[in-house]
Amino acid sequence: xxxxxxxxxxxxxxxxxxxxxxxxxxxxxxxxxxxxxxxxxxxxxxxxxxxxxxxxxxxxxxxxxxxxxxxxxxxxxxxxxxxxxxxxxxxxxxxxxxxxxxxxxxxxxxxxxxxxxxxxxxxxxxxxxxxxxxxxxxxxxxxxxxxxxxxx
Numbered sequence: 001x002x003x004x005x006x007x008x009x010x011x012x013x014x015x016x017x018x019x020x021x022x023x024x025x026x027x028x029x030x031x032x033x034x035x036x037x038x039x040x041x042x043x044x045x046x047x048x049x050x051x052x053x054x055x056x057x058x059x060x061x062x063x064x065x066x067x068x069x070x071x072x073x074x075x076x077x078x079x080x081x082x083x084x085x086x087x088x089x090x091x092x093x094x095x096x097x098x099x100x101x102x103x104x105x106x107x108x109x110x111x112x113x114x115x116x117x118x119x120x121x122x123x124x125x126x127x128x129x130x131x132x133x134x135x136x137x138x139x140x141x142x143x144x145x146x147x148x149x150x151x152x
Contacts (some may be wrong), residue, residue: 054136082109
């Protein structure tokens, strides 16, 4: 039996987000572990800088800033296919351009620091169900369960 997907008023994780996370993880990890898909929930949880069990929007943005610094391997202030290891770049092909469209506000085929750091916060928004600017433990667990259910 197949579980129904989210209803019409529920937000779905963006396929763009999934591919960007995959490519970003590959850029950070290098070619030996590029096949492993980073866990978005782990990335969200690691954004909790003060370890209080809740992630604020500002913590999430700051974690994105730090993540971008690691993704921008050549230090040019842009995340492009040049920042991907050669093996990953070859495997990604056109998927990099397709995946980055949602964050590439100026449509230049690269994601600038500002585009990444201040771009859409879809994962955070999915978790912050009460709109208070925090993803607390309960919201994080509900988001984790929803994402796990979607994988089935």
